[in-house]
Amino acid sequence: MQFTKMHGLGNCYIYVDMFKQTFDEDKLSPLAIEVSDRNKGIGSDGMILVCPSEIAPVKMRVFNSDGSEAKNCGNGLRCVAKFAYEHGYVNDKTFQIETLGGLVEATVHVEGDRVHTVSVDMGEPILAREQIPMLGDQQDQVVAEPFQLDDTQLEVTAVSMGNPHAVMFVEKIEEAPVDSVGPKMEKDERFPDWVNVEFVEVVSRNELHFRVWERGSGITQACGTGACAAVVAAVLNGHCQKGEEVIVHLLGGDLTITWQENGHVLMKGAAEIICEGVFGRK
Numbered sequence: 001m002q003f004t005k006m007h008g009l010g011n012c013y014i015y016v017d018m019f020k021q022t023f024d025e026d027k028l029s030p031l032a033i034e035v036s037d038r039n040k041g042i043g044s045d046g047m048i049l050v051c052p053s054e055i056a057p058v059k060m061r062v063f064n065s066d067g068s069e070a071k072n073c074g075n076g077l078r079c080v081a082k083f084a085y086e087h088g089y090v091n092d093k094t095f096q097i098e099t100l101g102g103l104v105e106a107t108v109h110v111e112g113d114r115v116h117t118v119s120v121d122m123g124e125p126i127l128a129r130e131q132i133p134m135l136g137d138q139q140d141q142v143v144a145e146p147f148q149l150d151d152t153q154l155e156v157t158a159v160s161m162g163n164p165h166a167v168m169f170v171e172k173i174e175e176a177p178v179d180s181v182g183p184k185m186e187k188d189e190r191f192p193d194w195v196n197v198e199f200v201e202v203v204s205r206n207e208l209h210f211r212v213w214e215r216g217s218g219i220t221q222a223c224g225t226g227a228c229a230a231v232v233a234a235v236l237n238g239h240c241q242k243g244e245e246v247i248v249h250l251l252g253g254d255l256t257i258t259w260q261e262n263g264h265v266l267m268k269g270a271a272e273i274i275c276e277g278v279f280g281r282k
C-alpha cells in the first residue's frame with residue numbers, strides 16, 4: 001500500500017490516495033489499527049483516506065488509531081488540502097472538501113510550488129445537546145454544566161464540529177488531568193458516541209493553552225476540531241469574543257481560530273509531509 005505520512009502540528013496520520021488504490025470496506029478499520037501501530041506498523045494517530053467525491057474535488061475519511069471512524073479532523077483537513085493541491089486533484093487555491101460531517105471550504109497558501117499553511121472554513125459549531133450527542137435533561141446547550149466523574153466535580157462545555165468535544169477550563173494547563181480524566185470521560189455513558197476531551201487555560205481573550213485526549217487515539221500533539229471547539233466554548237463562557245482571532249497553543253504548535261460573526265469557525269495552521277512509502281510488500 002502506497003502511503004504519505006503527514007502531520008498538522010504533530011498530529012500525524014497515514015494518508016492513502018484512494019484515487020490510485022482501493023480497499024474492501026471491511027478492511028479499512030483493521031488497516032487503520034495496523035498502520036497506526038508504532039511498533040509493528042508505520043506509527044501514527046490514525047489513517048486518513050483521500051477519496052474521490054461526487055459533490056467536491058475530494059472527500060476525506062478519518063480513522064482513529066483504534067480503528068473507529070470519525071466524521072471530521074481539523075489537522076487532517078489541512079493536510080488533505082495540501083495533498084489534493086500538490087497532487088493536482090484541484091486547480092484552484094480555494095476548494096471544497098467532503099467529510100462525513102458535511103462540506104467544508106479550504107484555502108491553500110502556496111509558497112513556490114509547495115503548501116505549508118492552510119485555512120479551513122469549518123462551518124458552524126453544533127451546540128444542541130442531542131446533536132453532540134450528550135445525555136442529560138438540563139437545558140438545550142451544555143455550557144459549564146456540572147459533571148461528576150467518580151469523586152471529581154468538573155464543569156463541561158460540549159461542542160460538536162461534526163465530531164463531539166467536551167471542553168473544560170483549568171487554571172494551569174500543565175496541571176490538566178489529561179491522562180486521568182481523559183480516558184474516563186472519553187467513554188462515559190453520557191456521551192453515547194464517546195467524546196474528545198479538551199482542557200483549556202485562558203491566557204487572554206485572544207490566547208489559549210490547550211491539551212487533548214482524543215476519542216479513539218488518546219493524547220495527541222494537537223486536535224484541530226478540538227481547538228475550534230475550545231474557542232467556541234471560550235466565547236460561550238465569556239473568555240473570548242466572537243469575531244476576534246484567538247491563538248491556540250497546542251503541544252505541537254499554534255493554530256489561529258476565529259468564531260466569525262457569520263457563525264462559521266475559521267481555522268488556519270500548518271500542514272507538512274513527513275515521508276512517503278510502501279506499507280507491506282509491494
Ligand SMILES: N[C@H](CCC[C@H](N)C(=O)O)C(=O)O
Nearest residue numbers: 070073074075163223224225
Ligand atoms: N479523534 C477524533 C478524530 C480526529 C480529530 C483531530 N485529530 C483533529 O485534528 O480534529 C474523533 O474521533 O472525533
